[in-house]
Amino acid sequence: MTPKMPNCSFILFLIIFQAVAASSLTNETDYEALIAFRGQITSDPSNALSSWNGSIHFCNWNGVTCGKKHQRVTALELPSLKLAGTLPPHIGNLTFLRMLNIFENGFSGILPEEIGRLTRLQTLSLDNNSFEGELPRNLTNCADLSHMGLGGNNFHGSIPEGLGSLIKLAVLWLYTNQFTGKIPPSLGNLSALTDLALAKNHIEGDIPPQLGQLSKLTHLRLQLNDLSGPIPPSLYNISSIVMFAVGGNNLSGSLPSDLFLTLPKLQGLYLGINMLSGPVPSSITNASELVVIVLSSNAFTGPMPTDLGGLKKLQSLFLGGNLLGTEQGDDLRFLTSLNNCTDLRAVWGNYNNLKGTIPDSVTNFSTTFTLLALHENFISGAIPSRIGNLVNLEWLTLYDNMLTGRIPDSIGELSKLQLFSIGLNNISGVIPSSIGNMTSIIYFFVLRNMLEGAIPSSIGNCAHLSEVDFSQNHLVGNVPEQLFGLSLVSIEAAQNNLTGPIPYRIGKLVNLQNLDLSENNMSGEIPSTIGDSVVLQWLYLQGNHFSGTIPPSMSNLKGIAFLDLSRNNFSGQIPGFFADRPFIQNLNLSFNMFEGEVPNRGVFQNLSVVSVTGNSKLCGGPLGLQLPKCIEAAPKKGHKSQSRMTALAIGISVSIFLLLTGVIISARFFYRSSRSVREETVTSLTEDRHLKLSYMELSQATDGFSLANKIGEGSFGVVYKGILPSSEQTVAVKVLKLQERGARKSFMAECEALRNIRHRNLVKTITCCSTLDSQGGDFMALVFEFMENGSLEKWLHAVPNEAGGSETDMTLGLLQRLNIAIDVGNALEYLHHHGQTPIVHCDLKPSNVLLDSEFTAYVSDFGLAKFLMGDQASGRTETSSIGIRGTIGYVAPEYGVGGEVSTKGDVYSFGILLLELFTGKRPTAMFSGDFGLHEFVERSLPHGLDQVLDPLLRLKDVQGNLHECLVSIQRVGLMCSAAQPNERMDISKAAVELQKARSILLRGKTGRESCVLDI
Incomplete structure (x- = not known):
């Protein structure tokens, strides 16, 4: 049957209807x-x-x-x-x-x-x-x-x-x-x-x-x-594969021998942090397109293929944390073939069983080469004498091997070197004076060797030096005074044969946290200037020949935690201010010549912390110290003549008082006549202290405040990158959004705060500007040092160049994150405890932490800062109508219910920031079970560490010391971010614990030192 055709008019109607419907x-x-x-x-x-x-x-x-x-x-x-x-x-x-x-x-x-x-x-x-x-x-x-x-x-x-x-x-x-x-x-x-x-x-x-x-x-x-x-x-x-990334899992098995023959286009191979085993395939020599190969933290065995010269594009080779090596030794021959890799930048061969010597051929590596890490192996022989040829080298870590020989003189040619770590070897000879040419060095660790001679005074040229460790060598002579002209955080020189006094310039080390000169032959008194090192936390002077009394200026060391003066010749009374140091965890004053009454309060009540044994003239103190009672002095014979002397003294005092009164009255006339002139001078000096910049100069510096130069924006201001026309200095210009309510108040608060503070981890203010713009309107701006690496926010939550691609792109490493946490903690500790008036930042968060070119952290944006007066500084909270002060997620819970601003609020923000640093998760993220970031971490420790850490840092099946360190760091964050203010750790204590963790991780003392922190 022929099907019946639909009516054409009906079809036309449908088409028109659909068109109308679409319209x-x-x-x-x-x-x-x-x-x-x-x-x-x-x-x-x-x-x-x-x-x-x-x-x-x-x-x-x-x-x-x-x-x-x-x-x-x-x-x-x-x-x-x-x-x-x-x-x-x-x-x-x-x-x-x-x-x-x-x-x-x-x-x-x-x-x-x-x-x-x-x-x-x-x-x-x-x-x-x-x-x-x-x-x-x-x-x-x-x-x-x-x-x-x-x-x-x-x-x-x-x-x-x-x-x-x-x-x-x-x-x-x-x-x-x-x-x-x-x-x-x-x-x-x-x-x-x-x-x-x-x-x-x-x-x-x-x-x-x-x-x-x-x-x-x-x-x-x-x-x-x-x-x-x-x-x-x-x-x-899959022959088309360019990137093959399966690292950070629990994968097992071995790699096929023809792996690199079947993947001819492979550029990135990421197999790290698994349980892979067996040999590294010899076919790797054919992987001509490889740029990055990551085999670290597995169980690969045997020798590394020695012919890698065909990897012309290779930049990074990660082999650390395996079982590579042979019984025969000579396991480092593969390094020689890397001379043909003209783009080579980094070789990690640490934590293996590599034996043999470092071939001299490594000194012929590409000029792009920046990192050589061979620590914790069984490498013998000497450091290549021409190591200085690697002119762009930034990291050289050879610690915990069996190296001998001397530190080459050519080491001074490494002007870009930042980390030099050769501790735990058998290196002898002197420290070459050429180290003074290592102008970029930050960490210099030569501990546990057989070095002799003096510490070169040329080390004073190393302007960026932060930590040095000369401990357990045979060094002699004085500690060079030039060392104390730097911005050091830690000086360790224990167990040597050093002599002489502690340099008087120690007071210039305002950021010094750790000083260990124990077990030497040093003498003299503790300089009074030590009180200027206000952030000092560890001071070890035991086992020397120091004498004199404890200087009163040490009362400025509010955050001192470990103080050991034992086995010296100190005398005088034990100062009472030690009793008021709540952070002291060890106070050892034993075997000296102290005398008088021991304080019977504060830290002295804790017998597990204090030791005064071997001071025969001490008395009193807590009963547990078992010291004799102090005997009150009896009146001496001839008390009548003594009374006459007393009367005479009183008469003389009255006469002097009357004389001084006359002098003071006369001086008041001079003071009144000169007061106005003096105040004008002080005002002038204050005004001239900072660079003066006009609106036009700032406009020119930022190309008219163009969007192309905009680098950030907050509630009250927009930040632009600029270049000052007068000095060509690169700066950050924060222009206040004066139309926003509270912007002017924020500007004044920030100016007042920045005028009163100065610390290496607080952003440096160049000047402020309050004037009229080109239209006659009000203009307010602050000018800061420009930070090349931007904010911590950018690095923690960056958009990957490729989804989950290179594990190093825009990613902070474990040590970098810990350094940043310590920097921020030090800044807060200074604000809370070491200024003329305690300052609460009130808006600590990753976007207000800036990073310079070396990833040193600086706390910025003091627009919400508050000065504490009187009992506010104690950290107590009261009802207030101020409302929430800070940013959601980082603001302390008590602020949300009207709690008074206190340093405890900053500690909460720091705790959250610390957890965010190591988890990679924002506090505003949603967690299962309606938990917040604090609860997410708390319920996962200690056994769920791998579920807590930022996956880019996660370490599978790590046991012992490293696991304990990471858990303890997280617990510092938890204790700082406790819901109740009185349960939070003080920022000084937090900084101490994080510093201890960094000290252990930097030295690589796995299995040698416990990392269970005192929390």
Whole structure:
């Protein structure tokens, strides 16, 4: 039967009806969806949506693109605008949408199910927001998707099996979330996939062999999960692979011998922190495209292939923490072949079983070479004499080996060297005076060797030197005075044969925290200037020939924690101010010649802390010290004549008093006549202390305050990078937003705070400017030193160049993070305890911590700072109407209920910042079970350390000392961020504990020293 044809008029009617319907949707549905989107925005600091109003058609709104034919929205692009809010269900009504890009904002909440209605969607870019919940299963309806970017959020649950049906997907980024479960084998069906990024989640189980079907894959990123089992051989057959990253898991097995033959395009191989074993494949010599190879923290054995000259593009070779080495020795021959790698920058061979000598050929490495780490091996022989050829070397760590010979004179040619660590070897001879040419050196560690001679005075040229350790050598002579003209944090020279006194210039070391001169032959008195080193925490002088009394200026050492003066010749009374030092954990005054009464209060009541044994003339004190009672002096014979002398003394005193009164009265006339002149002089000096800059000069420096020079923005100001025309100095200019309520008050508060403080970890103010702008309006600005590495915020929460790509891109290492925490702690400790008046910062957070070129941290932005007067400084809290003072997530809980500002509030913010430093998680992130960051860390320690640490730092199956150190650091953060102010650790105590952890980690004393901190 011939089918009946439909009526043509009816078909025409349907076409017209659909066109009319589409037209109505253009004017209503898309508009309403965009309005709903705007209505869910809670923060728009850059006014990106200011054009979203009825004055222009919505197709002309910022970030909106419409199709020309139907005027339907085809793209919504609002990336990197710091928008905050949620994504409304109405987004599903934009049915013509092909691109949704809100990358790097502050969106939160769940991803609405309605997004599955966007069947035309090709690009979904939601990376680096705070979305949560499970992925909508109906995302599989978006069959045209080619780019799905959901990384850097808080999505949880399992990865939907149905994603394997999106056969047009070329990019699938789910990195840095909370996904659990297994990798769906169905992902192997994504034949167009080029980039698969599942890094930094909690995915477990085996890697599906089906992923080997992804013949176009170039980037495979599965690192930092809980994957186990062997790496499927099928993955080694994807010849298109450029980056192969599976580090930070529990993968086992060995590598195939032909690995580098089947992956000819491989540039980055990241296998670190697993349980892989067996030899390193000899086929590595054919990997001509390799740039980075990471094999560290596994169980690889045997020799390293010796012919690596074919790796022409190699930049970094990470081999540390394995079992590499042979019984025969000569295990470092592979280094010679690296001379052909003209881009080589770093070689890590530490924590292995490498034997043999360091070949002289390493001195011929590329001029790009910056780091050589061979510590904790069994390396013998001498340091190559021509080591100075490596002119760009920044790190040289050879400690804990069996090295002999001398420190080469050529070491002084390493003008860019920052870390020199050769401790725990058998190196002899003198320390060459050429070290004075190492002008970039920060850490100089030569402890536990057989060095002799004097410490060269040329060390005074090392202006950036922060820590030195000369301990346990055979050094003689005086401690050079030039050493005390630097900005040192730690000086250790214990167990040598040093003589002479402590240099009087010690007071110039205002940042000195640790001084250990114990077990030497030094003499003289403790200089009174030691009181100027107000942040000193460890002072070890035991086992010398020091004499004299304890200077009263030591009462300025408010944060002293460990003081050992035992086995010297000190005399006089024990000062009472020691009793008032709440942070003292060890006070050893034994075997001296102290006399008189021992204080019977404070720290002296704690017998486990104080020792005064071997001072025969002491009396009194707590009963536990078992000292004799003090005997009151009896009146002497001839008391009548003594009374006469007393009367005579009184008469003389009265006469002197009357004479002085006359002098004072006369002086008052001179004072009044000269007072106005003197005040003018003081004012002038104050005004001239800082550079004076006009509005025009600042405008010229910042190219008219152009957006191209804008580097940051806060509640009350915008920060620009500028170059001062007069001196060509690069500066940061903070221009106050005077239209904002409270901006003027913030400016005055910041000026007042910065006028009263000075510390190496507080941002340096160049000048302030309060004048009129070119339009005659008020203008206020602060000019600071420019910090090359920007804010800590940028480094903790940076957008990766590639999703989960290089583990070193924009990533801070463990030691860097700990150094930053200590720097910030030192700054707060100074503000709270060592200024004329205690200062509370009130807004400590990563964006207010700036990093210079060497990653030294500086606390900035004192716009909310408050000076404490009287009993406010004690840290107590009272009801107040000030409201919340600070930033949500970092502000202390008591501020939210009207608590008075106190130093305890800063300690809370510091604790949260410390937890954020080591977890990589914002305090405003959402954690399962409605927990906050504090509770998330607290419930995971100590056994869930790997679940707490930032995955880029996570160490699998680490036992002993390092595990204890990391747990203890986290506990410092927990104790600082306790809910109740009186339960929080004092900032001085926190800084002490973190300093101890750094001291142990820097020296690499694994297994030699306990890292259970005193918390």
